[in-house]
Amino acid sequence: MAVKTREKDLDFIVDEMVDVVENSKDEIFHISEEARSEHEQLLKELDYTKQKVLQYIDDGDKLEQNVRYSRRRLSEVSKYFDRYTEDEIREVYETTHELQTKLAMLRQEERALRTKRDEIERRLQNLDQTIKRAENLANKISVILTYLTDDFRQVNEMLEEAKEKQEFGLQIIEAQEEERKRISREIHDGPAQMLANILLRSELVDRTFREGSPEDALNEIKNVRKMVRTSLYEVRRIIYDLRPMALDDLGLIPTIKKYIATIADYNNIKIEFLSIGEVKRINQKYEIAFFRLVQEAIQNAVKHSEATLITVKIEICTKNLNLIITDNGKGFDPDIKRDKSFGLMGMKERVEMFDGTIEINSAIGAGTKIIIRVPYERALV
Incomplete structure (x- = not known):
């Protein structure tokens, strides 16, 4: 419960941070858009101002020529004023003054336009x-937003995965304890009881031989021999459940064949087996791992899939071992996490120990296909 509470708190904090960052990104976007809009308007205004400056320069140059001409005219009138009437002299003075005033105003407006430009x-x-700063900041915020939305989610997933692995570890410990109890009961109810009976029957054989006839003693010995055989069978069965001796003696492929035949006969289900590649011994840890993988996959299919056909194919390639298990059962949705699905988790853990990959393809009503690939050059004997 505490772990779930911490996960919810982390999700809430991340969501709040994402909202703040997204709002900041929106504000920066608006600032950038306003700056772009103002930039476009200023470009138009600059273009217009430059044209006006050029126009004022051109008008000023023309007006300056008129002023120079008027000054020369004024100089001439002043030098030979006796040749001109008073009205002509006044007109020349007024025209020159007006042109100079216009030129001065024009140059002043030109300087103002240059300053504005x-x-x-x-x-x-x-x-x-x-x-540019807004774009850079927006890019950085996008990176932060990606980090918050993706990397923090991955952290949450890692926490969830760690929680699942912790539960898986506890499940393994519980399974070990249950297995110890089961073996203890089987030994107590099976071989231990039989050995106690053999001891009693051996005493009966001794008494029968001394007090009865040799034939009766011989019959008791035969009964003791049967009990010994039964005890030996029970001991071997218990040992096989713990670890098949055929795996050490014969190797992976023959052991899988024998296991499949036993499961198919006991559960009245059709199981097909295909081996591709050279049948040869590989490193023992790989043989154990692949036998357990086949064992787990078949047990899952038998218990949960309601399949009528299971196919097991193992490929011994030059650089890796491939294992493919398919069934025509009811299937499931791999995207939906199921509580206590420690069988598949255990298979994944075992495959990851050998740097391999496991792919689980399944759908409701479409059966299940498990593909396992493990590099094994190091596994060659």
Whole structure:
């Protein structure tokens, strides 16, 4: 319960952080868009101002020529004023003054436009920097957002996986204890009881031989021999359940064949087996691992899938071992985590120990297919 509470708290914190970052990203986007809009308007204004400056320069140059001409005219009138009437002299003075005034105003407006142009260019440079900073900040926030939404989720998944592995470890310990109890009961109820009976019957043989006839003693000896055989069979069965002796004596393929035949006969189910590649011994730890993988996969199919046909194929390739187990049972959804699904988890753990991969393909009503690939060059004897 405490673990689930911590997971919910972590999810809440991550969601809050994601909301804050997303809102910040939206605000930066709006700032960037406003800066871009202002940038476009200033570009238009700059273009218009530059055209006006050029127009004022052109008008000023023309007006300056008129002023020079008027000044020369004024100089001539002043030098030979006795040749001109008073009205002509006044007109020349007024025209020259008016032209000079216009030129001065025009040059002043031109300087104002130049100043405005320079100010617009400075504002454009600042806006360019603002837009670039906003884009860089937006990119960094996108990275942070990705980290929050993906990497933090992965952390949560890792916590969940760690929790599952912890439960799996506890399940293994419980299974070990249950297995010890089962073996203890089987030995107590089977071989131990039989050995006690053999001891009693041996005393009966001794008494019969001394007090009765040799024929009666011989019959008791035969009964003792049968009990010894039964005890030996029970001991071998218990040992086989713990670890098949054929795995040490014959190897992986013959042991799997024998196991499949026994399971198929006992459960009245059809199990097909196919071995591809050279049948040869491989490293013992790989033989044990693959036998347990086959054992677990078949037990899952028999117990849970309601299958009528199970197919087991093992490939001994040059660089890896492949194991494919399929059934035509009811299947399941691999994306839905099931409580206490420690069988598949144990298979995954075992495969990962050998740097292998396991792929589980299944769907409701479509059966199940398990594909296992394990590198095994190091496993060659």
